[in-house]
Amino acid sequence: MKITSIVTAAALSLASSVMGQSTCNEFSPCFREGYCDSSAMFCLWDLCDPVKSYNSTSCWQPEGCISQTVNFDSSSDAVAINSYQGNPQTNKFLSVFEPNNVAVENGNMVLKMTYDAPNNKGFGATAKASSTIHYGRVTARIKTASVATGVVTSFIIINEQTGDEIDFEWVGKDPAQVQTNYYYQKELDYTKMTAYSMADTSAEYHDYTIDWSEDRIVWLVDNQPIRELKRQDTFDPQSNVYKYPTSESRVSFGIWDGGNSGAQGTQEWSGYPTPWTPSTVYQAFVDSVTIECAGGSSKPSDGGEQPTGSEQPTGGEQPSETGKDSEAPSSAPEPPKCRPRN
Ligand SMILES: *[C@@H]1O[C@H](CO)[C@@H](O)[C@H](O)[C@H]1NC(C)=O
Secondary structure, three states, X not given: OOOOOOEOHHHOEEOOOEOOEOOOOOOOOEEEOOEEEOOHHHHOEOOEOOOOOOOOOOOOOOOOOOOEEEOOOOHHHEEEHHHOOOOOOOOOEEEOOOOOOEEEEOOEEEEEEEEEHHHOEEEOEEEEEOOOEOOEEEEEEEEOOOOOOOEEEEEEEEOOOOOOEEEEEEEOOOOOEEEEEEEOOOOOOHHHOEEEEOOOOOOOOEEEEEEEOOOEEEEEEOOEEEEEXXXXXXXXXXXXXXXXXXXXXXXXXXXXXXXXXXOHHHHHHHOOOOOOOOOOEEEEEEEEEXXXXXXXXXXXXXXXXXXXXXXXXXXXXXXXXXXXXXXXXXXXXXXXOOOOOO
C-alpha cells in the first residue's frame, strides 16, 4: 500500500476478498483496485470492476460517445475525478489518480510527472475521457514529454476491464520516434509494437490519430497513415478468435516513469535512469482532442444522470496494484506494456 493515494482511508472500505467475492456493500458498492467506495473514482464505468462490486448494476453505465473537439480553453475541460459531478458534457477529461497531476494551462491539458522521493521515481498522471467510444476516429494534438530518458508519454484508447487497448506511445530514450501498439484482452505480446521515426516529438506539436473501425485500425501522424492493422490479420487459429480490440473504451492520456520503474525490460525500453531532482517536473501537452464517433454521438442525453458520491477524498491510501502486471508501479498510472521482453 502506497502513501501516495487516491482517497482518504475514511472515504472507503478495504475490500476483503473471500473466494473471489468482495465485501463491497450498498454504501460502498463500487470495487476498484482492492477498495470499495461510492465515488466516481471507484464507480466510473471501466475503472469499476463489475464482478467484484456489490452487485451487477453497482458500477456506473458507460456514458456513450460524444463527437466533439476539446480545446482545453476552460478549466472545467479536465478536472480531478474527485470533483466530477457526473456530466460528461461539462467535464471532458478526468484525472483518475491522486495527487492530481493534470492541469489545464494556456489552452492545453498538461500531464505532469513530479518526483516521488521516497520511492525515487516519478509520480505521473492519467487523464481519461468522461465519455466512451466504440469505434471512431480520435485525433490528439500533442507535444510529448520525451525530454529525458525514462519519461513515457501515452495516448491510448483502452478498456481497463477487458484489456483491449490501442496505443500511441513515446519513450524519452527516443524523442524522434512514435510507437504504435495494440493489445487484445490484456494479452502481453510485445511483438506488435512498431516504431516510426519523425522529428523530435517534444519540440513541436503534432497531430496523432487513431482511426478505429470494426475492420481495421489506422494510426496517422499529421494526417499521414503510418500503420494499418486489419482485423482479418489478427486471427489466431489456436484459440479460433480474432485478437483485435473490440471493447467499448475510453480515450486516455498518460505520463509515467519507465526509467525508474524497477522493471528491467521497461527500463531498457524507455531508457534509464530517469533524471530527477526534487523540483523536476516533466510535462506532456495536449492542445486539443477531436473525437468523431462511429455513427455519430450516442446517448448524449445521458449526461448528468450518473449518481455521484458525497465524499471528496483528498489523500490517504492508494489502492493496491492491480496485479494484472506485477511490474507496473502504482505511481506510474499506465502499466508499462509496450516494451521488450524481460
Ligand atoms: C445494486 O446496488 C445498487 C447500489 O450500488 C443499489 O442501488 C441497487 O438497489 C442494488 N440492486 C439490487 C437488485 O440489489
